Amino acid sequence: MRVVNRLASLLLAIILLGGGLLLAAEAAAVALDLPSLLVDRTSWFDTLTTTTVGDPVIFAIAIAVGVLGLLILLTQLRRWTPNRLAVPLADGWHLHRRSVEHRLAGAADRVPGVRDARARVRRHGDSWSSRIRAVGDPSARPQVESAVRQELDRLAAPPADRLDIELSRERRTV
Amino acid sequence: MSHAGNRVLWTVIGLLLTALGAAAAVANLGHLPGIDERAPLIWSAFRGVFRDISPWGPIVTIALGLLLAFLGWTLLRRQLRRASDPAMDEYDLRAVTGDRAADGSGPGITIVQGSSLADGLERDLTRDPQISRASVWLTGDPPTPEVRIKLYVSPQAPLSTLREYVQAAVDRFAATSGLRPRHLDITARVDAGGTARVH
Numbered sequence: 001m002r003v004v005n006r007l008a009s010l011l012l013a014i015i016l017l018g019g020g021l022l023l024a025a026e027a028a029a030v031a032l033d034l035p036s037l038l039v040d041r042t043s044w045f046d047t048l049t050t051t052t053v054g055d056p057v058i059f060a061i062a063i064a065v066g067v068l069g070l071l072i073l074l075t076q077l078r079r080w081t082p083n084r085l086a087v088p089l090a091d092g093w094h095l096h097r098r099s100v101e102h103r104l105a106g107a108a109d110r111v112p113g114v115r116d117a118r119a120r121v122r123r124h125g126d127s128w129s130s131r132i133r134a135v136g137d138p139s140a141r142p143q144v145e146s147a148v149r150q151e152l153d154r155l156a157a158p159p160a161d162r163l164d165i166e167l168s169r170e171r172r173t174v
Numbered sequence: 175m176s177h178a179g180n181r182v183l184w185t186v187i188g189l190l191l192t193a194l195g196a197a198a199a200v201a202n203l204g205h206l207p208g209i210d211e212r213a214p215l216i217w218s219a220f221r222g223v224f225r226d227i228s229p230w231g232p233i234v235t236i237a238l239g240l241l242l243a244f245l246g247w248t249l250l251r252r253q254l255r256r257a258s259d260p261a262m263d264e265y266d267l268r269a270v271t272g273d274r275a276a277d278g279s280g281p282g283i284t285i286v287q288g289s290s291l292a293d294g295l296e297r298d299l300t301r302d303p304q305i306s307r308a309s310v311w312l313t314g315d316p317p318t319p320e321v322r323i324k325l326y327v328s329p330q331a332p333l334s335t336l337r338e339y340v341q342a343a344v345d346r347f348a349a350t351s352g353l354r355p356r357h358l359d360i361t362a363r364v365d366a367g368g369t370a371r372v373h
Binding site: 027090 | 177212213232333
């Protein structure tokens with residue numbers, strides 16, 4: 001979401017810059033009685049003076065704008081996945097979340113008979129919760145748990161870590 | 175612009191769009207007081223009014239266009255700037271050592287580049303073979319800046335040993351520069367050391 005926000009802001013900035021300059025240039029063209037530069041002024045004027053507020057097109061546009069606004073609000077107000085996780089190693093120390101997930105998935109993958117492991121780590125207050133999904137015999141769960149816990153210890157994860165492991169015999173299709 | 179700044183900006187835009195969409199829908203249905211749903215979007219005599227107030231109509235429009243362009247330019251610059259907080263710039267060494275001469279006028283002044291100090295700390299950190307890359311940012315003002323460090327570390331690196339090494343490097347940095355970091359913010363990125371998927 002952070003990258004999407006930055007790209008959207010860049011796009012908005014370019015639109016404001018270009019649109020503002022175009023508006024100023026068109027207004028200057030009107031003042032100097034010059035022909036339109038890019039915008040067909042007559043056509044726009046005719047459309048805006050003949051379309052009524054109650055036109056169904058306006059209703060459709062209003063709904064689209066409202067829904068877009070709500071979607072933007074929802075994406076901004078929901079809880080974002082943190083980029084990094086605090087570790088109790090020392091004050092100010094953090095681990096990059098994705099790199100932790102890669103390490104845990106790698107640890108699970110190294111257990112014989114386990115493959116395609118995927119990991120998800122989230123922060124809950126001072127502790128982490130980890131979820132591992134992999135393809136393999138469910139009886140290998142204790143070995144996977146041991147390998148993942150070892151990796152968490154090595155990464156100096158908080159001691160009260162919650163660990164959820166699910167091994168399935170077949171690759172699940174999403 | 176920081177991630178938090180962008181989040182606030184888009185929350186405000188989301189609110190405005192939602193309010194605008196709702197108001198336009200209500201007006202379209204004829205329930206918004208003062209708005210006649212049979213009226214055109216723009217009053218047809220608008221062009222006459224625009225011409226009648228000449229030259230103020232085009233002047234106001236040009237000013238509005240330039241204001242929007244300025245806002246766009248400002249937003250663009252803020253998006254392209256690397257750090258959210260201003261980096262600690264060059265500083266007079268007396269900010270760290272204090273005036274040695276009794277009357278405050280020494281034989282000269284020494285200017286220290288904040289970026290050179292950050293480069294020095296980066297080089298010191300990467301002397302440890304467990305650290306493949308380090309990025310350091312100094313923000314705030316001397317003599318008590320905030321030090322932000324991003325480390326790319328080997329999967330074999332024990333974090334407790336790494337912490338001791340980093341602390342020793344920061345202590346050396348403080349001893350040589352005279353700066354006293356008021357806050358350390360360290361993010362370690364552990365190299366994958368193999369392929370695995372995350373979800």
